[in-house]
Amino acid sequence: MSYQIPSFRHPDLPVNDLGYTRADYEGSISTLCAGCGHDSISGSIVKAVHELSIAPHHIAKLSGIGCSSKAPTYFLGKSHGFNSVHGRMPSVVTGAAMANRDLLYLGVSGDGDTASIGMGQFAHAVRRNLNMVYIVMNNGCYGLTKGQDSATADEGSASKKGDPNPFSAIDLPGMALQLGATFVARSFSGDKEQLVPLIKAAISHHGFALIDVISPCVTFNNNPASTKSYEFVREHSEATGTVDFVPMKEEITTRYHAGSPHEVTMHDGSVIHLNKVDENLDPFDRGSAMMTLQRHRDAGQILTGLIYMDRDSRDLHDVLETSQRPLNTLGESDLCPGNKVLQTINASLR
Template identity: 70%
Template structure:
């Protein structure tokens, strides 16, 4: 077996506005298990960035430890990247973002990396509304250590060992809503038609954008009795709406009847277009989203789609009034303004 990707691509591949094909957004060949849902998520990230015509060098991808945290190797090979300590990706993302606000930050994590050892970090990156996309590849088990139940495994769900999980799960989307995340979505790795526009909208959102993606583990948690298996998720998935992301200045057209959907205008004039909204969901209302999520859970359904968005969100840079330029672009005068300025600052603190 070879792990070197062929450089040949069909000469007729479509190009985006930068003149790039999807080749420029690919990474190394995946070494994950064949059929792993994580690879489908990587493919959705590649497609979303290609369609948005984002130059790969403008993206910084970050991860922790786990099967999910290996995936940045498999997409955006020409982007900046940092594989951090287990559960500590949010700290690295925060430091990098504070130093260089000009990059687009994409954090990839798993249910162990975020819901267990990294829970404290996950909580605080939401609280600060860091401007980043945070994707959790959620399979309900620890795939790297032979499939033990993770903190997101549903009560009663059976892993490959056949033992029912006795504990209540941590609902990542519900937790993000409760903690005040300004963009919360949930999807399924096997539904690229929904996931790709959600990733696009998350990239465009000015603040913390969280996407919880159910991503079945084909080796340890894809058996009868598992609530994170392909069959179970497909049978119990309930979409909030048909989702589309409409770029800036592109005309919005729809074949659906009036009143069945809504257009959410983003800060830069682009739109998230939702068709046929769930009856009990208002994507502008956090409480409505929490109730819809709980109602779906009570019916053993997995609610997918855009759950909540605050289109007026302001990120951490705005909150703490940082420099509007990346730190490495600041000169001597900005970094060392002189003793009189220092005396004024000290005087305010006396």
């Protein structure tokens, strides 16, 4: 069976500030299982990038191997793309980012691609504060190889096969916090109202931004005994607060009490509903974020929303003082400045 995207689109589709419709940010038709949470995440990425008015050719999407790593085929079809070796996506992003800092790097991975074979790659990308958005489509199983438990499967959780997982789970947001990540969030594929603003905020963050998205596998891990099924996540998720992202415009100010809902009208006339975060969580304090994450984990709850953000983040380019210009734009005079400059550099190293 062949699949084709309809060539006809409604002539009155809304456009963003660049004149692009949302269709300009789509990719090929998905061949993932019907109802797969990964497709919902792809839709959230399309919506976020379209609303931020980022030109498709300014984005590079990269992935590894797995169901999640197939997903970039289904969004941002007019952007740069690279499907790498299993677990090695962070290395490819690092090389690309060092060569050209002008692009937005969007890495898409899975729980196996990140928490198993790619764990070492993930850890070093985090600690170096590589300037990228790292989205984990986390379903707790290996969907491409018939649903074996992955490293993020919760202890006692059972996949379609029925055997409870005997091992403790790797918690990626918790690990990222310990490794020094400067932006950590978690969401659920079925909650676009939360996920889309988180993606926008991650894109605007300067440094490494992790979003761990619980994404149920409808074929192998959506049964009642699974802690990553649609029903379990909906019943056990605990949001840090309603999240929204506001691009740079004239300042909108408001005041309201903690714990009470509040409506704010935005520049485009839309209304956002705010609800201040749990008083026990300070999303700008790493220790508070780690303690709150652990407390909810001990209670069997999935903490979602913005968990931590460093407002003074210095990314890898800042640390290494790399070229402000892409390497392919540097000429001979930039790369070979002459003997005098070379002698100065040598003298500084003595």
